[in-house]
Amino acid sequence: MASGTIFPVRKKAAPSPGRTAAREVIGKYGGRKRAVIQVLQDLQERFRWLSVETLEAVALELDVPLAHVYSVATFYKSFSLEPRGRHICTVCMGTACHVRGGTAVLEHFERRLGIPAGQTSPGGEVTLERVNCLGACALAPLAVVDGRYYGQMNESKANEVLKPILAGRDAPPASDKGPVD
């Protein structure tokens, strides 16, 4: 009989991208169990959404129950448990925006992007979302594209804002987040 183990040597599985990322981010917060929200925020920023694998990795690395991580991820509306596009368009349909033409704005975004609200384009380029009040009602009707706020939104303004996205380029930088236009 050949020397050595009778069991095949199993190669150690490489850590998944979610596990590696979770480890990195958790390290940034010193492994604090109470940093679940910040950890999830960072991971969502990196992956644009939170997969089951990512949630499991956070639970394992932080040594907290998966149910706890899952409950945080589902409690906050800012977390997405579904894949999101490279560009995120959000149209407000709160009361102030609704009475000032929010419905027409949303329909225009849907027409231009070719997807209904709540969906991501097949190639994963853009996600269109509707929300109830972004907290800047004085700017109604309001839309947010890649983190940049556009007040008094209308069809011609939407066309301008969406032009780079529809052309496959990057939208204006979102570094100056907040009501700007």
Ligand code: FES
């Ligand atoms: S209702 Fe649209 S920002 Fe408040």
